[in-house]
Amino acid sequence: MLDLIRQKKQSIIIKVVFVVIVLSFIGTMFLVWGKGSDGSGSSMAYAAKVNRHKISLEEFQNAYQRMRNIYQQIYGQSLTPEIEKTLGLKKAALNSLIDTALILKEAKKMGITASKDEVSGAIAAMPMFQKDGVFSFDLYQQLLKSNRITAKEFEEAQQRELILKKTRQAIINKVAVSDQEALDLFRKENDRIELEYLSYGPADVMGEIRPTEAELKEFLQKNQDRFRTAEKAEISYVLIDPASQAARQSLTEDEIQTFYQKNIDRWQGKDGILPLADVRERVRAEALKQKAARQAFELAADTLFKNIKSGDLNLIAAKLNLKPQQTPLFSADASPPALAGETALIRKAFELKQGELGGPVETGRGIYIVKVRQRIPSQVRPLNEIKAQVEQSFKAAKAVDLARGKAEQAARQLAAKKPLSSQSTSSFGFSAKGDVPSIGNAPDLMEAAFRLTSASPAATAPFKVGDRWYAIRLKSRSEAPRAEFDRTKTAIKQGMLPVKQQEALTTWVKQLRGKAKIEINQALVAD
CATH class of the missing domain: 3.10.50.40 (Chitinase A; domain 3)
Structure with missing residues (x-):
């Protein structure tokens, strides 16, 4: 046991804690760290390899079981194979272990460590090891023993947890929300805009398509399975x-x-x-x-x-x-x-x-x-026998391309500020659901629309909504008072910061994965 905790042994009173709480904590420990691997064993005796580090089958099973228990508590019943498959628990557990291995390796490069005093302090602060708000060394030993884990294993695991927390914190501490980002969000949530747009769908252009015999033959040749x-x-x-x-x-x-x-x-x-x-x-x-x-x-x-x-x-x-x-x-x-x-x-x-x-x-x-x-046997009949069917399929495919092409051309013309015969939406505010008046449910279009400015009023590419494409340009924007932004700017930044921090952390981990050599035992995560 750590020296600091040994010194406290005589002054702390023992207390009984629900074993389920301890099991929950122990499960979390294995989910987050695992015991590592020395690389020995057969070639398949691992869940994954992350560069030179092996994630053992035991680590994977512990992490998977812990995650399964959590979701079982959420659902309030046994998880069916269908629910497990939908949630992807095995892949999620293994990905968590892979991310942890990568973060710990990066922490070493960054010089991030956890001292004995920090570890002992963290353990002493855990409620499951306390009696009347004070750490109980006897209770600590009793609960570890009942769960078949040594103090050395537990303390090493806790040290890794502290290193993980410090490393994540080091990444998110670099994140800040600028005044411009806060202003952009304020405007998005408080401004009202009106769009002008042009839209094109396959039905609009179907009549323009008149395929030749050669085109139909080529289409049939390239798409034989459609007509087989x-x-x-x-x-x-x-x-x-x-x-x-x-x-x-x-x-x-x-x-x-x-x-x-x-x-x-x-x-x-x-x-x-x-x-x-x-x-x-x-x-x-x-x-x-x-x-x-x-x-x-x-x-x-x-x-x-x-x-x-x-x-x-x-x-x-x-x-x-x-x-x-x-x-x-x-x-x-x-x-x-x-x-x-x-x-x-x-x-x-x-x-x-x-x-x-x-x-x-x-x-x-x-x-x-x-x-x-x-x-x-299956066969492709000659063109003269199925010409009407082939022509219909040809026109349907070409109509999609033609409608998209017309929308792309319209987007370029709107960006060039050319006068066009367009339609307009009514004035509307931002909606997270993405419901745009006269256009329909289009979250991507909604996000892009509120990024448009008088200097850059048109989206550079059209948006697909249902079976139609929409080219859009900002017609007018009613801005919320700047004084209101100045009054709420600090609160807006505070609200944005956690989201931006999480995005930064997620991006950082993805970058670590991109640079790493990862080999997964696919048999473990196969559906």
Whole structure:
């Protein structure tokens, strides 16, 4: 233990703290630092490599679990795989560890350290180690021991945390908000503006497009996949209903008992697992159903294996006392009504060659054996057969380019202060939602509009809103009184500073990442 804390041992009273608080802190420690790596172990025994530093699997698991616990508390329930995937917890945890490794390395270059006195002071100030507001060394030892972490490990981790804080602080301390930045924000939030604009959409220019035969041929050649017909198949099949095998099956007492034990979670009652005697008939019925399905599958597989070389589905059907069914031609994404929802069977059908038998394929309906009677491959039909379709696609694509091009030309003309026949918005103030009168929801356009000045009144490029492009120019601006800005300038700067500091810190970390050699064990973060 640090010398300073040792000296306080006799004068501090022990207190009991909720272990969950300590676990939360310990989890945070591993999220932020981890124990590091000496680079030993197999080539895959790491979560990531940051230059020469390895982030261990243990560090990653601790960070991931801690982050998962935090979000679980937020959601108030267990996280489903879908929610975890949406949140990207594994990637977020690993990115946090990578950023930490980079910051610690940069801190060393910057000469930033944390002394023993600073570490001991930080630990002594932690509420979970205090009794009546005073640090308790005994409590400190007790809680570390109960969480299987040594004082040396904890103190080293706390030292790293202090270094991280100091380094981040050194970066944000360089940030300041200028008077001009504050004035720009004041104007954005208090001024009202009016815009003039020109807009163009594909429908406006569609009539101007008249493709030649050569252009259509070239378009078809470059975009064959747009006009390719779907691959089609015609199949015949037999379907074995597992229920047909149930009457031939029997169950021993051992089989019933084994099925009950293997599927114990199915027999949950309000007071716990129900005894076999209470659910015997249910267990027997489900076990018999499973056994019948297994027997049906084995029967189908055996019959198919013995007769597959014949290629004769009628022969196989006769041996199974079944009648073959047949479909018309269909594509993989438009199956016949009789096979609606049978995705496994459809997938198998398109894996087989024409004339080939396949299966067994098990679905919720039963066991299929299938034969492909006909296969029609995907193809691109000649232009003369699909000319109207190709021309429509060509014009739609060209209309987008033409509308954008006209908007870009209009933006240049507005910037050159040329008089144009334009439309105007009503007067409006800044809205974070980005709702611009007469134009619609356009956050980017809104931000750009309030940066326009009488000296630079026009945006240099158009903005896409929905399926239209808008070229804009400032028509008028009603400015808020400058005296009001002078009165509130200090408060505005104080409000802007945290945001600007965070942006500076984020940019700095991105720069560190850009200069580093980072190798990630992709198996850990794969969805």
